[in-house]
Amino acid sequence: MTNDTITATITIPAPAETVFDVLADPTTHAAIDGTGWVREALDGEPMTRTGQIFRIAMYHDNHPAKNYEMANKVVAFDRPDTIAWEPGQDMAHDGNLTFGGWIWRYDLRDETPSESHVTLTYDWSAVPPELREHIPFPPFDPAHLENSLKHLSDLAAARVTS
Structure with missing residues (x-):
């Protein structure tokens, strides 16, 4: 963990392609999230390219509106x-x-034909100082990343067995 980045890793019993498909499907993000903040995908379309925007309904007790929407821009695909x-x-x-x-x-990278190594990174290095005054970073316990990877593993493994 650096001052502006936290990471977690896991080996998932599914090929990288399967794991990637789970991640590229915003309808799975609520099940992956361990905080309970992510509610549902609002667009219903899978991620297919850099620059794409996908919207997610969110909830957080400390947000002024409680229920709010995030518009996520795909920056790597x-x-x-x-x-x-x-x-x-x-x-x-x-x-x-x-x-x-x-x-x-x-x-993601394949470890074997049936397993993949996944590293999740949360990077807030580009957050401007004025926003850091209002939001502590990271805004969740770092264990959230490990919990999310466990949920991702369960979802990907279920796709392999079905």
Whole structure:
């Protein structure tokens, strides 16, 4: 863990391609998330390219609105090796997105034909000082990453067996 990055790793009993498919499907993100903040995908479309925006309904007790929406921009899409997104919002409700400077990134590689090594990185190094004054980073316990990877593993393993 550096000052602006935390990571967690896991070996998942599924090929990297299967794990990537789970991650590229925003409808699985609520099941992957361990905080209970992620509610549901609002677009229903899988991620297919860098620059794509996908929207997620969220809930957090400390958010002024409690229920809110994140518009995530895909910043890395290299099947089946890397997928990453930067959360943002339409703060002015005018259709223009602003991004906070934190990124969720998954790096995958096959260990064997039936197992993959996955590293999850949460990077907030680009968060501006004025936002850091209002939000402590990371805004969750670092164990959240390990919990998320366990949930991801369960989802990917279930796809292999079905």
